[in-house]
Each structure stands twice: as C-alpha cells, then as structure tokens.
Amino acid sequence: MTTSTSARPAGPGASHRGLQDPTRRPGEWAILQFLRGSATIAILTTAGIVASLFPAAISFFREVQTVHGVSFLEFATGTFWAPDFANPSFGVLPIVVGSSIVVVLALLVSVPVGLLSAIYLSEYAPARVRRIIKPALEVLEGVPTVAVGLFAFWFLRPTAQEAFPNLPWTGPFAILIGGMAVGLITVPLMASVSDDAMRQVPQSLREAAYALGDSKARVAIRVVVPAAISGIVAGIVLAASRAVGETMIVLLAAGAGNPNLSFNLFAGVQTMTAFIAGKATGDIAQGTLIYDTVFAVGSLLFLVTLSLNLFAIRFVRRFREVYE
C-alpha cells in the first residue's frame, strides 16, 4: 500500500481519520454511507410512526367534531366507547381505564416478583445458580404472547374460578387474569433492569454496612435497594410501558367487546390495544371513520409509551452518571 507510508501514526484513542481519510477511497466511502444509512433507519422508523399516526388522528378529531358533534373534551371524558355502532359513541375513557387496570394488575405482579428475583440474583445467588436462573427468565420473556393468552384463558381462568368459586366471575373473560398474565411476562424485564442497577452499586457501600454489623438482608434492603432506586424505578416504568402495549394476552383473556366503562375485575374489559387488534384486521377501508379511529387510539397509545420510555431512559442515564 503506497499511501500508508505518508500517513501519520494514529495516537491512542485517535479515530481512523488520523490514518487516512476514508472518504478518498470510493469503496470505503460507499460502505460508510451504507452504515450511516442503516443507522438512519431507526430515526426514519420513529418518523414513519409519527407520520402514519398523527395525520389520521387529526382527521379523526375533525370528523367526529363536524359529523358527530363530539368535541375533544367529550372524547377524553366520555364513558361509552362504541365507534362502530350504528349510533356511534366516542368516549375514550372505557378503553383508557381498561388499559390502566391492566397496567396496575401487571405491576402488582411484576414489581414484587421482579424486585425479589433481582435482589436474589444480585445479592444472594451463587454464580452457578445465577447462570441457570438468568437464562430461564430470558426464556420466560421470549414465550410468544399468543401462548400466554391461551394459557390465561383456558387454564388460569378456570383454575381461578375453581379455587375461588365465590368471587363474582361474569362471562368467559376476566381482566384480573389477563392483567396478572401480562404481569408474569413483564417480570423478566423488571428483574433484569433492577438486577443491572443493583450490580452497579459499588461493593464499598455494602462493605461499609457489613463493617457496621449489618446482616446480609439488612444490607440488601437498606443499602443496595436505595442505592439502586433510580434503576428500579426505570424498571417499573419500562414494565408499565410493556404492559400498556401488550395486545394478544389482553385480547384473549379480557376480550375486545365491552363498550362500557367498567372497573369489574372479574369480567371482560376492553383496552386500547385490544380495540386496535380487534378492529384493524386488514379489511377496514382506508379513509373511513373507523380506520381513523384506530389511528387516533394508536396515537394515544404511542404517546403514552413514548413518555414512559423517555422517562425511563432519563432515569437510567442519571443512575449511570452517579456510579460510573
């Protein structure tokens, strides 16, 4: 190679640019453009989501305003969700409440179970046990949600009714079961984010507490958990974001029919995701109101998860800054 003789040697940490300008070689230039183009796809995907959701959502609000006389306030506070009825109603509260119930139930399962698993993995488990439990949790995270939904509907629901026959079970669906099943599959996420946070807590903090005579349990509760709290909060927020977006489990275990505002845990309750999956099965015509309704609900769902995700990303970043 003739050009390399004239190049100055790159110092430690110097980029490849110190050696040779890669843009001079057409091959290197083309490859760099391909790599940069690949990276751009992540940005384009977000842009595509926004571009596909918001125009249709805006046309939804315009149409319900002009044709049905429903204002944004009535949309946000209405308690009957039946956009495809002959006499349609556009109160979004029932499906928002439905999604919220799923999130609360899911967190009631995944926060304690995930946090306890994380404390065990980070503070107690010998390396050998850890090497078995961590992959098992990853396998749980990878179980297809259709399978979990059918398991919840055909196994958990009848078993729960048999065990507690006095509870007011109504109909084949129960959001209680759906929410708890969603909780089970968000356990690995909660556990792995919390475990990462706890393992980043400096060993010196633990040793200081041991030196003062604390037991292992007290060190875990009073030192490690508080020191890792922002990572744990990020885990909770990510688990909530995952739960609000979960579709198949909720669709199978809690149904997609109920248009009423309902807090009944033992009956079917419709969620935002179940509405989208139930309505947008390919054969709805573009430009119709129901098509735009799907996009309006999709926008709402996207905005909720976006804010949860950004909140979690900030929390994790702040945590990393403290201990790195």
Add this chain to the structure above:
Amino acid sequence: MSITSSTASLPQRDSIRGAPPAGERAFSIAFSAVLGLGIFVALGGLAAILIWAVSAGLPRLDWGLFTNAPSTARIETAGFRTAIFGSLYVIAGVIVLIIPIGLGTALYLEEFSDRTSRFARLVDLNIQNLAGVPAIVFGILGLAFIVRGPVGIGFVAAAGSLTLALLVLPTIIVSSREAIRGVPRSLKEGALALGATPWKAVWTQVVPYAAPGVLTGAILSVARAFGEAAPLLLVGAVTFVTFNPRFWSDGYSVLPVMIYQYATRPQASFRLLAFAGVLVMLVLVLFMNSFAIWLRNRYERPLQ
C-alpha cells in the same frame, strides 16, 4: 483513613462480637424465604405455561398438523401447513433485512461515529425508545406505510417481513453493539497500524470476534418475530389461506395468527388444534432462545 481512629466510633453491637441476635436471624431467614418465593413465582409461571402447553397440545399433535392445509369444514384433518409456509417466508425476509441493517447500525455507532455527535445520540435515543414501542403500533406503521401508502405492496408476506424487521431491529442492534464493544481495541489498532483501511480493519478484526454476539441477537430477534402475532393482524396475516402463499403476492398467514384464529372459534376441536399449534410454536421458540443464550454464554469470555 486509618483503622485505629474509626474503631472508636463503631457501634457496640452483638453482631460484631459473635452471633447475630435471634430477632435479626429470624428476619434474615424470613427475608430469604420471601426472595425464594419471588423466584418460585417467576420460574413456576414459566413451568406452568410449558406443562400446560404439553398436556393441552399433545392429544392433537401429529404429522398432519404440518402437512394439512387449514380448513373449517374438516376439522379433524385440518392443519397449519400454509401458515407454517407463511411464517417461513416472513422469517426469511426478516433475517435478510435485519442482519445487514442491524450489524450496519451497530458498526456505525461503535466504530465509525463520534459517540457524542448529535446524529449518533439521536440514533441511540431512537433505538432505546423503539425497543419499548408496542408491537401493535408497528402494525399500524406497517398498515399505513408498507401495505398502503409510500411502499404500498399490499397484504403480502413481504409486508409482514418489513413490519417485523422494524420491530425487532433494536434487539439485534443492542446485542451487536455489546458484542462489538467486547472486542479488544488492540486488534483493530494492530490492523490499522499495519496499513489496513478502517473498513478492512473492522471487517477482518472486529466483525469475526463479534460474530457470536451478533448471531445471538439475530436468533433472539427471529424467535421474537416468529412468535409475534399482534402487528401481523394489521398487515394482512388474517387471511384464511388454504394454499401455500407466494412472497410478493397472495394473502398469507403465519403460525401464531393461525393459532389465534383457531382458538377464537367456538368448537372444541378447533381449540385442540390451536393448543397443538401452541406446542409446536413453543418448542421452536424455546429451541431458538436456548440456542442463542447458549451461544452467548459460550463466547461471553472476553478475549485477552
């Protein structure tokens, strides 16, 4: 800090001199039991799903499941053949798309960009957020942009591939970045010092050593795409196809969506068919995931 000066301020507790007090010991045992309960619920839940799938799916499991086409008329001989073909097409498309794009993005972020640059930080933020965007929202994107709109290829298997590829890209990117970060800098620097071009140094030194990690991410992504149903409901996989689909034309279905369709029919024999499908799908997904995790643990040791 000297030891002698700090011992004076240490609290005089029993635990320093000998055994911890009885109450403390009971607390420790109770806490360990609660921790065990947490692990038990998590792993017990996984075990319950697997045991249920085997017991519910086995009665209907036979070769006809793979060779017979779906049917609503002859339930006893109905199978998943066309849905399995659909899944294979969709997954093949996903693999072809995510490996170059996922590896390309990871290489760009780790090797060819200034990590503090605005562009790199924006890409990073987008990847982190996209990892948490619900699958069904990708379905909406697929419906508006890929099936219709700018790409406009209609309800075909290729639309399913594109939608799922976008959905799982963050998974393969994150795994690939970690793998690339684990390659010692000295390998690349050695190649550069010998006169290799930047790309040559990365391609011959960094990529081979990062390959197991990239492959792990690819397999995890494919396993996820294979089991995903929600976004495909929106991009056309609900067609009840009784013939093998083609990639660029015709309606298609995939295994998890076919399972969902069978499961929501009222007759019990359809339900059994769905359970058998769940068992097949779980075995395949678990095999892929276990292989990926094994692969990662096998090559996890950092090079020295």
